[in-house]
Amino acid sequence: MTPLIEAKGFGVSIGGAAVLRGLDLHVMPHEILSIIGPAGSGKTTFLRCINRLSDLVPDLAVSGVLTLEGRGVFAPETDLADLRRRVGMVFAVPIPLPRSIYENVVFGPRLLGIRDRSRLDAIVEKTLRAAVLWDEVKDRLGTSGTKLSGGQQQRLCLARVLALEPKVLLLDEPCSGLDPISTAKIEEALQELKPQLSVVLVTNNVKQAARSSDRTAFLLMGELVEHGRTAEMFTSPTDTRTNDYISGKFG
Amino acid sequence: MRIPPRAVHLTMLGFLWVVTLSAVATLAGIVGWVLWRGLPSVTPRFLFSMPEAAGAEGGIASVILGTLFIIISAVLVATPLGVGTAIYLVEYTRESWVTRVIRYGSDCLAGIPSIIFGLFGYVFFVLFLGFRWSILSGALTLALMSLPTIIRTSEVALRSVPQSFREVSYALGATRWQMVLRVVIPGALPGIVTGIVLALGRSMSETAAVIFTAGTVLPDRVPSSPGDSVRTLAVHFYILATEGATDAQPRAFGTAAILVLAILVINVSAYTLMHRFLARYR
Amino acid sequence: MKKETAIRLTLLGLAMSTVTALAVITTFILKEGVPVMFRQGPAQFLFGTEWRPSAEPPVFGVWAMIVGSFAVTAGALAIGFPVGLGSAIFLSEFAPRRIAGLLKPALELLAGIPSVVFGFMGMLVLLPWIRAHVGGPGASVLAGSIILGIMILPTVISISMDALRSVPRSYREGSFALGATGWQTTWRVTLPAARAGLVAAVILGMGRAVGETMAVIMVTGNTVQIPRSITQPVRTLTSNIALEMNYADGEHREALFATGVVLFAIIMILNTIANAVSRLGRRS
Structure with missing residues (x-):
């Protein structure tokens, strides 16, 4: 099986300062990869490179290879809008757009020119169900997305991304501001989604990585310290720094 | 001590x-x-009938309509230019010598006295382009004067839309223009409208720039084409106040009252709109 | 991608409108005004005190108008700046929250009063008062200064308030911590720190006053002369243009454009100074 995403000797620098160095990492289809590491280790930067939101950072330069489905992410012929539809992203803070729940979900499909009401209705129901939000909001799809609770907002953002039918889902510490129940609902949704797509989960929460991912990568100060099957890494890490981090000695 | x-x-x-x-x-x-x-002096007859005896008798209906036509056309011209400029500055470029030149142009334009705009409008629109004294010449002159106001308020409004909204739209596969059109502009709209409303108020109170471009002819009928010469409220008031005999004074005061009232209403709506808008992202 | 490029270029085109407008305005004013200046001799035009458009040959000298503009502007600043700065200090440093919340919007609204209304008020109320209590014909440098002084208030207040507000709060806290009273803090710490912004307020207020036309025509009497006292009438550069534009043609009209060139130059110099000063202030 060929990897969906593959980084080989991938490096990033911002304004000349290296943020990520010589990263070799891959994501297989239908797996959940979690990336853990302390703040400033380059996790989020890596995530933002996969969907090229890195373009918004001034003076950011990349080196090495990063491919999605075998095609170079930073190749000049990359169609950014198309790339970002194949790679969905959920941010650390839920960011519902100031419009109704319904319109939040169909934002992506509408960009593609889908206007047929029944088709949009179907997308809304399917994705809100997948994000474990449907039962809570089905009677008030017209209310503003900003009126939901934090946990509901984040699931709305998940549904909004799923409406694009992405191949990969990038999650940037999606539960950092959420209560345990909302976190559990999002983790439940991720397990349900695994048959359809791959997930890259950046998290500060080591336990979350242990609970919900197939493989785990540990980044420290821009370098990949170690990666492997989650179960193995959490029981017998090969590097002492990994052991220190997951046992809570720093980070 | x-x-x-x-x-x-x-x-x-x-x-x-x-x-x-x-x-x-x-x-x-x-x-x-x-x-x-x-x-x-402001009676329904004053508001809804045509002027007589050079404005000393009758009403100001044609003056009110002429004013509306001219300031609305001015804003119709200035809005796409001003909002377009602001969108370019905020969404389509980073700070560079180009943006500095554009901002310098806008700042200079804001500082030019209205009488200079009047001179320019007269020699350029009225004579050089042959538009004569008309709604068209007056509106184009006022449009240039309004540009800096619209650019500045739109720029502030666009910048106040949270950056995260832009990231979300990109992440959902929007092109830059889709992002601007569907997320940034709707978010900034109240602020942009504030600028447009302010420009309406400024244009309405303007005298020196209009008097040489739209003319001073007092129309006795409703102006019907952009080529018609009109007299705006401010100009009409100025002429009644300086040239009119004493028996024109009640009408001068009446005109001034309408002018001041209209501008107060315009400014109050701009002000409340802006404050509601600013409260939104706080 | 092609569509995006087209949109970017269209927006750039729209954004060039300010620069284009500025260039076209400058070109046309210069083209109409400069030749007659050289025919008269630039020194003769600028420093000549006679303005006789119907003489044979006509004589055009704008010195009296330059003096007139500056006299009225200086008077306006003498009245408007202390009052404006005082109000700005009060509103940003001392006013109870509710009072400031009431007065600030009121001032913003009043900034929109048309200049013709100020002029009219001046004609009907101020001129008779000056005639009766100060002397002279009423229409005078004094009348122009008072009306313009009132008119520049909203500009001076809002720019001064911006300048005061940009002084970091820690400066004031440091001063209060040393036992200074509110006024001592304002006088010794806040005002010096806001210096650059306050200079910009003066210059922009000046620009507003020099460029004002209609209100000035209505209250200054418009006689071409170098005033020997503040109760004498004067004519400003702006009034000169507005008064004669209606009937001027040929060389006379060109001379009015030349007056515009002088005015334009003065404004550009003031704006450049204001820009430089506020940039200097931001750096330090």
């Missing part, structure tokens, strides 16, 4: 109270005076 600092402080504080209240009272007093003297 040294005066205790506390006494100095209290004296100065009292003095500042007096200064501030007198400044506000003077400005408010002028408005009050105009309304008090002018509102009694």
Whole structure:
């Protein structure tokens, strides 16, 4: 099986300062990869490179290879809008757009020119169900997305991304501001989604990585310290720094 | 003998109270005076009938309509230019010498006295382009004058839309233009409208720039084409005030009252709109 | 991608409108005004005190108008700046929250009063008062200064308030911590720190006053002369243009454009100074 995403000797620098160095990492289809590491280790930067939101950072330069489905992410012929539809992203803070729940979900499909009401209705129901939000909001799809609770907002953002039918889902510490129940609902949704797509989960929460991912990568100060099957890494890490981090000695 | 600092402080504080209240009272007093003297002349007949005897008799219906036509056309021209400029500055480029040149142009335009715009409008629109004294010449001149206001308020409004909204739209596969059109502009709309409303108010109170471009002919019918010459409220008031005989004075006051009232309404709506807008992202 | 490029270029085109407008305005004013200046001799035009458009040959000298503009502007600043700065200090440093919340919007609204209304008020109320209590014909440098002084208030107040507000709060806290009273803090710490912004307020207020036309025409009497006292009438550069534009043609009209060139130059110099000063202030 060929990897969906593959980084080989991938490096990033911002304004000349290296943020990520010589990263070799891959994501297989239908797996959940979690990336853990302390703040400033380059996790989020890596995530933002996969969907090229890195373009918004001034003076950011990349080196090495990063491919999605075998095609170079930073190749000049990359169609950014198309790339970002194949790679969905959920941010650390839920960011519902100031419009109704319904319109939040169909934002992506509408960009593609889908206007047929029944088709949009179907997308809304399917994705809100997948994000474990449907039962809570089905009677008030017209209310503003900003009126939901934090946990509901984040699931709305998940549904909004799923409406694009992405191949990969990038999650940037999606539960950092959420209560345990909302976190559990999002983790439940991720397990349900695994048959359809791959997930890259950046998290500060080591336990979350242990609970919900197939493989785990540990980044420290821009370098990949170690990666492997989650179960193995959490029981017998090969590097002492990994052991220190997951046992809570720093980070 | 040294005066205790506390006494100095209290004296100065009292003095500042007096200064501030007198400044506000003077400005408010002028408005009050105009309304008090002018509102009694404002009757339905005055508002809805055509002027007679060079404005000393009859009403100001054609003047009101002429004013509306000219300021609305000015804003229709200035809005795409100004909002387009702001979108370019905020969404399509980073700070560079190009943006500095554009901002410099806008700042200079904002500083040019209205009489210079009047001269320019006269020689360029009225004579060079052959538009004569008309709604068209007046509106184009006012449009240039309004540009800096619209650019500046739109720029502030666009910048106040949270950056995260832009990231979300990109992440959902929007192109830059889709992002601008569907997320940024709707978010900034109240602020942009504020700028447009402010420009309407400025254009309405303008005299020097309009008098040489739209003309001073007092129309006795409703202006019907952009080529018609009109007299705006401010110009009409100026002419009644300076050239009119004393029996034109009630109508001069009436015109001034309408003018001041309209501008106050416009500014109040701009102000409340802006404050609601600013509260939104706080 | 092609569509995006087209949109970017269209927006760039729209954004060039300010620069284009500025260039076209400058070109046309210069083209109409400069030749007659050289025919008269630039020194003769600028420093000549006679303005006789119907003489044979006509004589055009704008010195009296330059003096007139500056006299009225200086008077306006003498009245408007202390009052404006005082109000700004009060509103940003001392006013109770509710009072400031009431007065600030009121001032913003009053900034929109048309200049013709100020002029009219001046004609009907101020001129008779000056005639009766100060002397002279009423229409005078004094009348122009008072009316313009009132008119520039909103500009001076809002720019001064911006300048005062940009002084970091820690400066004031440091001063209060040393036992200074509110006024001592304002006088010794806040005002010096806001210096650059306050200079910009003066210059922009000046620009507003120099460029004002209609109100000035209505209250200054418009006689071409170098005033020997503040109760004498004067004519400003702006009034000169507005008064004669209606009937001027040929060389006379060109001379009015030349007056515009002088005015334009003065404004550009003032704006450049204001820009430089506020940039200097931001750096330090």
